[in-house]
Structures are given as C-alpha cells and as structure tokens.
C-alpha cells in the first residue's frame with residue numbers, strides 16, 4: 001500500500017493505489033487502516049467532510065459486514081437517505097471496496113477480499129522475513145533482527161506506568177484482583193508492542209488499620225512455620241480470627257488502632273514483623289503471577305508513600321482552601337464537582353487510602369516523569385479515582401490536567417460466581433489450581449489422548465489458565481459477568497482451549513511440513529484457494545497434519 005508512513009518506514013511489495021494520509025493511522029503496519037482510509041476518502045469526496053472526520057465514522061461492521069458507517073453521526077444537514085444516495089452514486093468498485101449497501105441510517109461496506117488477503121499476507125511476510133533480513137544486512141552486529149509484524153513504534157520515547165492487580169496483603173485476593181491482573185497485563189503488553197517504555201506496577205494494600213489488627217492477632221495466633229510455608233494464607237487466617245475476636249471484645253480494635261498509629265509514627269518495634277510479612281507475601285505472589293505469565297517491575301504499595309509527600313499535599317490543599325475540619329478529621333470538599341466530600345486525614349492523624357493515592361501519584365511523577373499512568377481498578381472505585389484525579393488537577397499539577405489525558409482509570413465490572421468446588425475463592429492459587437484440575441479432569445475423559453500427553457499436569461494448568469483469561473476477556477470490560485467453569489471446557493467458540501488448540505494445530509502443521517518452510521512470498525502463492533469453497537485433499541497441496 002503506497003502511503004508514507006511514520007512508524008515502520010516500510011513499503012509493501014504488494015501495491016494498492018495510494019491514499020491520503022490520516023493522522024494516527026499506519027497502513028504499512030495495519031492493512032485495515034488503509035481500507036478504512038479508502039472508505040473515508042469516498043465519504044469525504046461525496047459528502048464534503050474532512051478526511052479525518054470521515055475516518056472516525058468508519059466502524060468495524062457486524063454480522064458479515066466489513067465496515068459500517070452510521071450517517072447521523074456526521075451531523076450533516078439533509079436527510080439520511082439523500083446523504084446515502086450521494087455516497088452510493090459516487091461509488092465505483094475499486095481495489096479496496098467491492099460494494100456498498102444502504103440500509104436505513106447505515107452504509108455497509110464490503111472490502112475487496114482478495115486484495116485484503118493478499119495485502120495482509122504480504123505484510124506479515126515482509127515484516128516477519130524481508131524487513132528484518134534487510135535490517136540485519138545493514139547493521140554491523142551479527143545478532144538476528146526480530147520480526148516486526150504486529151509491532152509499531154508509535155510510543156517510542158514515551159513512558160507509561162500500568163498499575164494493576166494491587167491486592168491487599170492479609171485480605172483475600174478476590175476475582176476483581178484477578179480481572180485487574182488480566183486486563184493490566186494485557187495493556188502492558190499492548191503498550192510495549194507499540195514501542196512505549198512500560199513499568200508494570202503492583203500497588204499493594206500493605207498499609208492501614210488491618211495491619212494493626214494482624215499485629216495484635218499475631219501475638220496470639222502467629223506461627224513462624226505457617227508463615228514461612230504460606231504467608232498469604234497464614235496472615236489471612238489471623239486476620240479472620242482477630243476480626244471474630246473483635247466482635248465480642250471491643251478492646252481488640254483499640255489495641256489494633258494503637259498498633260497502627262505506632263507503625264505510622266515509624267516505631268521500629270511495631271514495624272519489624274510487618275516488614276517480614278510484606279516480604280514473604282510478595283515472594284509468594286511473585287511465584288503465583290509467574291504461573292499467569294505476569295511479572296511486575298515494581299512492587300510498591302500504600303506503605304511506600306512517604307509521610308512528607310502526604311503532608312506537603314495536605315498543606316497545599318489547606319492553602320488552596322479546599323480542606324474543611326470535621327470533628328478533628330480533615331475533609332476535602334468536592335461537592336462543586338459532584339464528587340462529594342472525602343476524608344483525607346483521620347482524627348488521630350493517620351492517613352487514609354485517598355491521601356496515600358494523592359501522595360503516591362505525586363511521588364511517581366517525580367520519580368518516573370511518566371507520559372501516562374493507567375490505574376486498572378474495579379468500577380466499584382470509580383468515585384475514589386475521580387476524587388483523587390480531581391484533587392491532583394485542583395492542585396495545579398501540569399501532568400494531572402484532564403487535557404493532558406495522562407491519568408487514566410481503566411475500570412471493569414464485577415465477576416460473579418467464581419467459586420471452586422470446595423467453596424468461595426479466597427486466594428489466587430485456588431483459582432489457578434481449580435482451573436488446572438477442572439481441565440485435568442476433562443482431559444482424563446479421553447484415555448487414549450490423555451496417555452499421549454507428555455506432562456498432563458503442566459498442560460492442564462496452561463490450558464486452564466488460558467481458559468480463565470479468555471473467558472474474562474470475552475466479557476465486555478465494563479459489564480459484570482458470571483464466570484462459568486463449564487464454558488471453559490469447551491473447545492468450540494471463543495474459548496481458551498480453542499485458542500490453545502488452534503495454536504497447537506498450527507505448530508504441528510509446521511513441524512510436519514518442513515519442506516514447505518519458510519512459506520514463500522505471497523506473490524508466489526495461489527491465494528484463490530483461500531476464497532474458493534473448501535475441498536478436502538485438494539491435489540497440489542501437500543500438507544500433512
């Protein structure tokens with residue numbers, strides 16, 4: 001596709017007519033960008049729209065349509081039917097678009113499929129083989145140059161922090177944290193592939209009154225051995241136990257509060273145990289994340305937010321007259337912005353979640369000078385995130401102004417119904433183990449195939465985890481969805497096992513057909529075979545599978 005492109009500076013060897021340039025698009029890295037531009041150009045010519053505006057109106061189509069345009073969104077004068085007529089009359093089939101169909105307020109576009117297939121295959125081939133080979137030849141180093149298909153450099157020189165997962169030590173790891181982990185890791189990968197420098201950050205709930213509770217409970221129920229064996233579980237058990245005690249004994253909460261106060265004041269004797277708990281929990285988490293193929297660059301947490309930056313932030317808010325006193329506690333009034341009033345400091349002087357987030361964001365900016373920071377947190381915390389973004393904005397930080405769009409909350413709906421056969425899910429490893437065992441049972445139902453699997457445990461775990469991830473991603477991010485273990489077992493439709501199955505099949509085709517590899521350039525392939533009806537064992541294709 002002939003168009004100057006800012007990202008890959010690559011010229012496809014399969015040329016389609018040249019197109020106007022549209023900002024933020026790159027046909028040389030994404031073939032469909034080019035087809036969308038071709039549609040936009042038609043709209044622009046027939047309706048007199050600027051090409052950029054026309055482009056934003058070209059959406060992916062549903063139910064067999066390649067692209068769809070909803071005409072009313074352009075807010076043009078005149079009836080929709082007349083507008084549609086203008087477009088249809090101007091249209092002649094070309095190398096990009098084969099047909100346009102008018103249906104009420106919509107125009108549906110069908111692409112020239114043969115050209116689209118050839119353009120995609122050429123791009124895959126060029127960016128995987130040709131371009132890397134050219135680059136290797138140009139460079140003085142002997143190390144191989146990686147393929148660049150599916151990658152781009154739009155984020156070069158930019159830095160993004162993706163904060164995700166962020167469970168609370170000593171409390172349960174709920175499915176919301178799992179969703180954050182899945183979405184966050186996905187985003188981090190995506191940004192990386194687009195050339196951004198990515199910092200994977202886990203902001204642990206490692207501070208707060210619950211640690212006062214555990215500290216007091218630990219004296220009674222703590223056990224070194226159990227702690228070392230599984231810190232996450234042991235601390236959780238203690239937390240549950242002290243909370244029970246607190247129901248009948250009011251002094252428990254008081255003792256806990258004074259413990260936490262000592263921790264906040266930096267009393268080393270109150271902090272010693274907490275340090276060990278945190279370290280052992282992080283170690284355990286790291287292992288579990290590894291099973292999900294997730295790794296964090298930074299384990300920070302609420303405890304790491306400096307007292308000084310919290311104090312400075314509060315002082316600044318006072319100066320700006322945003323703070324109100326309420327029985328000794330400090331409130332920030334955001335009613336003007338329909339965000340209510342929020343406590344920023346408790347009566348006893350201890351900080352809280354919101355204040356730590358405010359201080360934390362300021363520290364992160366100072367340390368990393370990020371271009372973007374994404375918080376992947378459940379929609380249950382929408383208000384919290386809006387409040388703290390608003391406070392940062394009011395504090396006049398350049399980087400926190402909405403027009404900069406550098407602070408982003410990626411929220412998501414609740415997951416319902418994810419329990420294991422033994423009961424409710426409390427820990428991440430329960431989810432992983434359940435996924436593995438559900439899959440393992442399924443695999444065993446076919447004795448012959450099961451016997452052929454080299455390492456059934458690992459295989460079951462890998463497929464099981466993919467099953468969980470894909471089911472999570474199949475649901476619309478913002479909607480609540482009900483998790484269903486059975487759906488995960490299906491090898492049909494958009495499921496994790498299907499994805500793994502497809503990959504295994506392709507890998508096997510590759511393995512068994514070395515004589516066909518590397519696949520020749522698409523110019524040498526008979527691509528008509530892809531659009532003709534399926535004919536099994538068609539002579540001429542020597543594929544063993």
Ligand SMILES: NC(=[NH2+])NCCC[C@H](N)C(=O)O
Nearest residue numbers: 166167168203204205357377
């Ligand atoms: N910066 C943040 N507030 N991140 C989200 C933290 C989530 C929190 N630990 C929770 O489990 O609810």
